[in-house]
Amino acid sequence: MQNLIRTVVLLSAATLITGCSYFGVYKRDIPQGNLITQEMVSQLHTGMSKAQVAQIMGTPLLEAPFSADQWDYVFYLDEAYGDTVEKRLTLTFQNDQVVDIAKSGDMDSNVELNQDSGPGPAVEGAGEGTATPRIGPSGI
Template sequence: MQNLIRTVVLLLAVSLIAGCSYFGVYKRDIPQGNLITQDMVSQLHPGMSRSQVAYIMGTPLLEAPFSSDQWDYVFYLDEAYGGTVQKRLTLTFQDDQLVDIAKSGDMDSDVELNQGDGPGPAVEGAGESAPVPQIGPSGI
């Protein structure tokens, strides 16, 4: 009887382990850094102020530690069942004006980030929005 129980437990454990490896592991795309699109890069031109650049690109991921004249925007996407996408944009300022734009990576292809797909909690603001209450003549 003990051998039968051990055999059943062993077969159950082997079938569970085999079942887990059959389906594989769920993977997600992992984006990191600042999203850099072709539209954003095409709006940049020498002579722009820091505030104009920040309006278009957002805050930089990296600033040069000893000089605030260089801003780096880095984007890295590790695709779940594919390769990786890397983009880097280095902006150099002189007297609060943009003087140089250095690009590396594939700036021509835009990356689509699917935030609402898959299991897990919903992304805040991704669902249907509640109707905005209207204020009538009575103030309510």
């Protein structure tokens, strides 16, 4: 009788352990930084003021610590079941005007941030027709 109880307990434990690893864990896309679109980048040109750049791109994610003449816009997307997307835009200013625009990453492709679908809480402003995704360390 004890062998039967041990066998049943062992098989139940093995079933529970393999069941958890079989289905996997739900994952979400994790966007971080400033969203950089092709439309935004195409509007930038040398000679623009900081105010004009801020109107198009928003506030920069990073400013050079020893000089306010360099703004860095960084976007990073860790797709749940796929690749990662990295974009970086560095703007250098002189006398409050853009003198250099350095790009890295694939600026020609726009990233779809589809946070409205799937399980979980709704995104703030969803359903109003004009939801603007808030991007930060938590991904929303």
